[in-house]
Amino acid sequence: MSLNAKIRFVQLSLFYGAFAALKRVSMTMAERHITALIGPSGCGKSTLLRTLNRMNDLISGVRITGQVLVDGKNIYGPGTDVTELRKRIGMVFQRPNPFPLSVRDNVAFGLRVAGLTSRSDVAPIIERSLRAAWLWDQVKDRLEQPALDLPLDQQQRLCIARLLAVEPDIILMDEPCSALDPIATGKVEELMLELKKQYTIVIVTHNMQQAARISDVTGYMLLGDMIECGETAVLFTNPQDRRTQDYLSGRYG
Amino acid sequence: MRLVSPKWTQRIAVGVLGAATLATLLILLFIIVFVLEKGLRTICWNFLFTDPQDMGRAGGIFPTLIGTLLLPLLALAVALPLGVGTAVYLTEYTREGRLTRIIRFGTDCLAGIPSIIFGLFGFIFFVTILKMGWCLLAGGLTLAIMILPTIIRTTEEAIRAVPYSYREVSFSLGATRWATVVKVVLPNALPGIVTGVMLSIGRCIGETAAVIFTAGQALHLPHSVFDSVRTMSVHFYILAREGISAKNAYGTAAVLIISILLLNVTTYWLMHRFIGRRT
Numbered sequence: 001m002s003l004n005a006k007i008r009f010v011q012l013s014l015f016y017g018a019f020a021a022l023k024r025v026s027m028t029m030a031e032r033h034i035t036a037l038i039g040p041s042g043c044g045k046s047t048l049l050r051t052l053n054r055m056n057d058l059i060s061g062v063r064i065t066g067q068v069l070v071d072g073k074n075i076y077g078p079g080t081d082v083t084e085l086r087k088r089i090g091m092v093f094q095r096p097n098p099f100p101l102s103v104r105d106n107v108a109f110g111l112r113v114a115g116l117t118s119r120s121d122v123a124p125i126i127e128r129s130l131r132a133a134w135l136w137d138q139v140k141d142r143l144e145q146p147a148l149d150l151p152l153d154q155q156q157r158l159c160i161a162r163l164l165a166v167e168p169d170i171i172l173m174d175e176p177c178s179a180l181d182p183i184a185t186g187k188v189e190e191l192m193l194e195l196k197k198q199y200t201i202v203i204v205t206h207n208m209q210q211a212a213r214i215s216d217v218t219g220y221m222l223l224g225d226m227i228e229c230g231e232t233a234v235l236f237t238n239p240q241d242r243r244t245q246d247y248l249s250g251r252y253g
Numbered sequence: 254m255r256l257v258s259p260k261w262t263q264r265i266a267v268g269v270l271g272a273a274t275l276a277t278l279l280i281l282l283f284i285i286v287f288v289l290e291k292g293l294r295t296i297c298w299n300f301l302f303t304d305p306q307d308m309g310r311a312g313g314i315f316p317t318l319i320g321t322l323l324l325p326l327l328a329l330a331v332a333l334p335l336g337v338g339t340a341v342y343l344t345e346y347t348r349e350g351r352l353t354r355i356i357r358f359g360t361d362c363l364a365g366i367p368s369i370i371f372g373l374f375g376f377i378f379f380v381t382i383l384k385m386g387w388c389l390l391a392g393g394l395t396l397a398i399m400i401l402p403t404i405i406r407t408t409e410e411a412i413r414a415v416p417y418s419y420r421e422v423s424f425s426l427g428a429t430r431w432a433t434v435v436k437v438v439l440p441n442a443l444p445g446i447v448t449g450v451m452l453s454i455g456r457c458i459g460e461t462a463a464v465i466f467t468a469g470q471a472l473h474l475p476h477s478v479f480d481s482v483r484t485m486s487v488h489f490y491i492l493a494r495e496g497i498s499a500k501n502a503y504g505t506a507a508v509l510i511i512s513i514l515l516l517n518v519t520t521y522w523l524m525h526r527f528i529g530r531r532t
Contacts (some may be wrong), residue, residue: 053425086427090425113426
């Protein structure tokens with residue numbers, strides 16, 4: 001796995017007040033790969049994900065030591081423009097969360113915020129993003145309809161289209177399928193495999209089968225520690241650490 | 254053994270609650286019908302659009318109609334930006350702490366002060382110390398101070414009701430805090446803010462004491478913000494209090510009720526259209 005390292009965590013620790021949510025985590029994530037983070041609730045996998053777009057900044061009392069390198073640059077270093085960083089690193093949330101706006105306005109949101117307002121400039125980007133999220137054919141005649149009227153899996157793909165419009169190169173997914181049924185989950189997973197050709201994807205999931213199906217590399221976390229990470233096929237069939245074995249075979253907790 | 258079976262307790266509860274609702278509605282309806290019945294006959298084109306004659310004994314109420322329109326507008330023009338700004342600052346830009354609690358406690362206290370106190374303050378500060386005299390501006394500023402707490406608190410509640418996830422998404426798409434406030438928080442809080450504005454307009458329109466103290470009671474059309482005006486409520490109060498004309502007093506009251514009704518209906522209609530487009 002000596003591929004182009006897009007993301008590197010170097011001895012990253014994160015504290016909520018005195019509580020250590022991440023303990024000296026080190027990990028590398030390759031470009032145009034899917035990296036899955038698994039582990040029981042509260043193990044710090046979502047926290048780790050959120051250090052990448054600095055969403056933890058919004059919580060008071062968070063302290064960070066160590067480094068998070070994206071394209072070789074420490075995003076916690078001085079002079080990081082957090083707004084720019086978040087445009088480069090998109091995020092899909094657990095529950096589909098379109099704004100109560102039309103389908104079109106949802107996809108255009110990031111563009112408008114960035115100052116792109118002319119309809120003729122925005123229209124092609126909207127189409128391209130919806131196509132990339134495999135939603136164009138379903139919604140092309142209903143762009144003015146409320147996004148909240150779409151079925152849940154289409155809403156989630158709309159959220160993906162919304163972040164693609166901003167042209168990120170990394171996509172973070174925080175349990176993106178936990179609100180979806182198996183068929184809808186399948187569609188989103190297929191989409192992820194397609195997106196990986198162009199984007200670096202990091203996904204947090206509770207669903208071990210999902211990690212096994214789609215990810216190239218998996219990291220198993222427990223109580224803020226990165227217990228083990230490696231190629232998904234290897235980690236799932238031949239885990240090195242006893243705790244990983246226990247978790248994978250369902251003997252944890 | 255129970256004295257009354259649960260089924261009967263339930264029936265009695267429903268009956269009592271229903272009766273309370275009915276009583277409220279009937280009282281409200283009675284007042285409206287009573288005023289309209291006494292006043293509706295008086296309302297005609299001339300009553301609405303001509304100047305009063307002989308202190309209001311004859312003629313119309315046109316200047317008071319304009320006064321009732323201008324005074325709340327002026328108050329809102331001042332209080333809305335200040336109030337919404339304060340609410341946004343308190344909710345989006347500060348962390349919850351001692352200072353925000355003190356500010357919030359302060360606005361709550363302010364909201365409970367009787368309007369006559371605001372009137373007295375306006376009279377001393379705007380009319381006398383700033384030498385504005387009784388005028389539209391002094392009245393507008395006084396009413397603005399009076400409705401500021403309402404606007405701050407209703408806006409704050411409305412902003413708090415906007416799901417946190419909306420903000421999270423907005424930030425994750427590279428929006429700054431300001432862009433998030435303008436594009437996400439305020440549009441979604443709008444219905445709540447409008448409710449606060451409606452309440453405030455209602456208070457302004459119905460206010461008498463604070464208005465007489467600061468905007469005066471001149472019975473002519475104002476030519477600038479430094480002219481004195483009389484609102485319908487004040488007009489109505491003076492006509493009735495000084496026994497000038499009960500008939501015209503009821504007429505004015507009827508116009509007042511109808512205007513408030515129209516105001517409410519239009520706002521709800523606009524809101525439904527607006528929200529219908531958004532969600």
